[in-house]
Amino acid sequence: MATRGNGKPLALVALLVLVSGIPQPSNGADNNWWQHAIIYQVYPRSFKDSNADGVGDLNGITSKLEHIKELGATGLWLSPIYASPQVDFGYDVSNFTDIDPIYGDFADFDRLVDKAHRLGLKLLLDLVPNHSSDRHEWFQKSVNRIKPYDEYYVWRDGRIGPKGERLPPSNWLSVFGGPAWTWSDSRKQYYYHQFVPAQPDLNYRSPLLRREMERVMEFWLGRGVDGFRIDAIIHLFEDERLRDEPRSFRPGVLADEYEYLEHPYTKDQNETYGVVADWRALMDRHGPGKYAIVEGSSMRYYDVGVDPFNFMFTTKLNNDSRPADYVSEIRGWLDNMPRGRTANWVTGNHDTSRAGSRLGYNSNRSDQLSMLVAVLPGLMVIYNGDEIGMLDRAMSYKETVDPAGCRAGPQRYHIKSRDPARTPYQWDATTNAGFSTSSKTWLPVHENYKTLNLAAQRSPSSPATTHYKLFRRLSMLRKISPQLSSGQVEVSASLDGRALGVVRRLAHRRPIALIVNFAGVDLHLDLRTWMHLPDTMSLYAVSVKSGLKLGAMVDLKRNFTLPAAATVIFI
Ligand SMILES: *[C@@H]1O[C@H](CO)[C@@H](O)[C@H](O)[C@H]1NC(C)=O
Ligand SMILES: *[C@@H]1O[C@H](CO)[C@@H](O)[C@H](O)[C@H]1NC(C)=O
Ligand SMILES: *[C@@H]1O[C@H](CO)[C@@H](O)[C@H](O)[C@H]1NC(C)=O
Ligand SMILES: *[C@@H]1O[C@H](CO)[C@@H](O)[C@H](O)[C@H]1NC(C)=O
Ligand SMILES: CC(=O)N[C@H]1CO[C@H](CO)[C@@H](O)[C@@H]1O
Ligand SMILES: [Ca+2]
Ligand SMILES: [Ca+2]
Numbered sequence: 001m002a003t004r005g006n007g008k009p010l011a012l013v014a015l016l017v018l019v020s021g022i023p024q025p026s027n028g029a030d031n032n033w034w035q036h037a038i039i040y041q042v043y044p045r046s047f048k049d050s051n052a053d054g055v056g057d058l059n060g061i062t063s064k065l066e067h068i069k070e071l072g073a074t075g076l077w078l079s080p081i082y083a084s085p086q087v088d089f090g091y092d093v094s095n096f097t098d099i100d101p102i103y104g105d106f107a108d109f110d111r112l113v114d115k116a117h118r119l120g121l122k123l124l125l126d127l128v129p130n131h132s133s134d135r136h137e138w139f140q141k142s143v144n145r146i147k148p149y150d151e152y153y154v155w156r157d158g159r160i161g162p163k164g165e166r167l168p169p170s171n172w173l174s175v176f177g178g179p180a181w182t183w184s185d186s187r188k189q190y191y192y193h194q195f196v197p198a199q200p201d202l203n204y205r206s207p208l209l210r211r212e213m214e215r216v217m218e219f220w221l222g223r224g225v226d227g228f229r230i231d232a233i234i235h236l237f238e239d240e241r242l243r244d245e246p247r248s249f250r251p252g253v254l255a256d257e258y259e260y261l262e263h264p265y266t267k268d269q270n271e272t273y274g275v276v277a278d279w280r281a282l283m284d285r286h287g288p289g290k291y292a293i294v295e296g297s298s299m300r301y302y303d304v305g306v307d308p309f310n311f312m313f314t315t316k317l318n319n320d321s322r323p324a325d326y327v328s329e330i331r332g333w334l335d336n337m338p339r340g341r342t343a344n345w346v347t348g349n350h351d352t353s354r355a356g357s358r359l360g361y362n363s364n365r366s367d368q369l370s371m372l373v374a375v376l377p378g379l380m381v382i383y384n385g386d387e388i389g390m391l392d393r394a395m396s397y398k399e400t401v402d403p404a405g406c407r408a409g410p411q412r413y414h415i416k417s418r419d420p421a422r423t424p425y426q427w428d429a430t431t432n433a434g435f436s437t438s439s440k441t442w443l444p445v446h447e448n449y450k451t452l453n454l455a456a457q458r459s460p461s462s463p464a465t466t467h468y469k470l471f472r473r474l475s476m477l478r479k480i481s482p483q484l485s486s487g488q489v490e491v492s493a494s495l496d497g498r499a500l501g502v503v504r505r506l507a508h509r510r511p512i513a514l515i516v517n518f519a520g521v522d523l524h525l526d527l528r529t530w531m532h533l534p535d536t537m538s539l540y541a542v543s544v545k546s547g548l549k550l551g552a553m554v555d556l557k558r559n560f561t562l563p564a565a566a567t568v569i570f571i
Contacts, residue, residue, distance in 0.1 A: 031288040035342050036485045037074035038380045043350045044081055046424045049436035058104035062112045072475025075122025077229045085135050087198040092133040096216040113224045122226040129213050130232040131199040139200055143186050151206045154192035170242040172266055175258050176404045194235040196403050204236050227291035234296040236272045239265035273304045280305035302338045310344050314352045319360035323493035323500035323518055330491050343378030348386050354421045357392040364565040367543040371567045374474035375502050375514045385425055388454050389467035392420035393446040428455035464550050473541050483512050494530055501531050513570045517562045524559040537570035
């Protein structure tokens with residue numbers, strides 16, 4: 001019995017070493033490159049500062065592409081680098097075909113694209129089609145009713161209140177709080193903004209505006225990008241009749257908070273899908289291998305040729321969720337998506353608390369999501385810093401710069417602010433964690449950088465399992481295991497409901513199995529009965545604080561003890 005289990009994992013370890021030395025297929029060789037990919041989100045302001053002004057930039061990113069490559073990522077997605085007054089840190093674009101000088105210039109951009117492609121990395125840009133900055137020339141002209149720009153934004157007359165006072169056209173609320181309509185004294189009309197007033201919504205009922213945005217996409221495809229991550233797509237259209245939205249009656253929500261209302265008239269309107277289908281056709285005209293993933297979760301996006309972002313791990317599941325909740329969410333996605341299309345799993349981003357902080361247990365669960373997602377089929381999307389287990393950094397109100405936090409005020413900013421997950425990347429133990437040599441960085445560096453940094457975790461003298469070394473093992477396993485790309489997926493909870501299990505099985509292959517302990521105590525699990533595993537398996541990956549020994553052979557005829565909050569992968 002034991003010999004059956006013993007030989008193969010060793011052979012696999014040997015293979016791992018071998019495969020890591022083989023160069024990647026060159027760019028463009030694989031037109032469906034995203035199907036089993038790892039996409040690494042770079043938040044440019046916080047990745048690497050090359051010119052000591054305290055803000056990350058393109059040359060900084062270019063200098064660190066090897067890191068992304070070595071991690072085993074297939075490509076990267078850059079949060080916005082376009083010209084912007086930076087009110088929403090780049091998500092307020094004042095010229096969609098220009099680069100903000102704070103990040104660099106076109107020569108820098110071209111060098112980044114070129115080096116990424118030479119390394120075999122794909123590059124996706126963040127397209128922000130729903131709104132522009134109020135300083136965009138289109139908006140300036142629209143305010144002054146200059147044709148054809150007059151119709152580029154969503155302008156409406158107000159309503160007249162009972163005492164003859166002027167009221168906004170509808171009760172719609174901004175995502176960042178407060179009314180979604182702002183009065184323009186120059187134009188004598190209200191304009192609509194789903195986000196802050198400095199981010200007026202573009203009017204997709206204007207064919208001319210639609211054409212402008214297509215030109216933007218053509219511009220960047222022409223400069224060599226491999227596709228787009230498309231921002232805030234669910235907000236593209238609003239109900240033409242401006243119907244008021246109903247109350248949500250959610251407890252503890254203030255009347256000016258977005259969550260105060262349901263959003264049947266300002267989200268996922270039907271016309272969105274037609275526009276997205278046009279964008280798909282445009283990308284296809286630029287040749288094969290162009291990918292788009294949109295910030296919306298409806299399965300209908302698959303039907304128009306793009307992938308909807310799967311935010312279940314950042315929005316639907318939290319530290320109170322049980323294994324059974326994970327099972328139903330994961331199954332729900334896999335069973336509802338169209339056959340033959342690619343699932344995707346987002347473990348974090350610049351809008352949500354970091355995985356290591358969000359999941360609780362004092363960061364003992366930092367690795368849980370990347371380990372889980374690594375064994376699921378499809379595309380893995382990770383946020384820069386999560387591969388080294390970076391944690392949220394609490395900010396004072398004075399330190400807060402995120403408009404979502406500032407608008408919430410000193411009492412509630414900590415609920416809304418997205419700053420804690422946006423601090424500079426922790427490269428090493430030198431000044432500012434090696435991010436910048438400036439005396440001041442745009443957001444403070446987390447104080448834990450002296451011990452929590454990439455250099456320490458890569459070092460041959462560091463323990464065999466650090467977050468970074470673990471992540472590399474995960475990406476390697478994904479590359480070499482046919483079970484993970486094409487095997488069948490079994491997701492289940494243990495009998496006592498306290499552990500989550502995923503098994504990937506393929507004929508003539510040993511299964512790959514992941515187990516997550518959701519409890520704060522050790523669990524003693526009969527894995528053969530629960531997951532139908534072989535008698536002996538090897539611990540291929542263990543979460544950093546588990547205390548378990550990597551590579552150990554485990555006799556599963558006996559109960560396996562999984563330490564509190566630990567995650568393991570058996571092969
Ligand atoms: C936007 O930037 C481009 C540079 O790519 C420039 O040619 C164009 O004039 C700018 N447009 C506006 C409206 O400023
Ligand atoms: C939107 O489209 C769906 C599917 O085509 C349809 O069932 C629904 O009635 C449409 N809704 C509206 C408001 O047009
Ligand atoms: C779970 O998250 C909530 C809200 O962030 C936090 O208050 C709580 O302490 C967390 N629980 C654990 C076990 O860390
Ligand atoms: C986290 O793990 C360590 C062992 O590495 C353990 O001592 C500690 O009690 C754990 N903390 C929690 C909150 O589970
Ligand atoms: C996850 C994500 O990209 N969120 C962005 C959605 O769009 C708004 C407005 O553009 C940004 O503020 C978020 O950061
Ligand atoms: Ca800089
Ligand atoms: Ca809109």
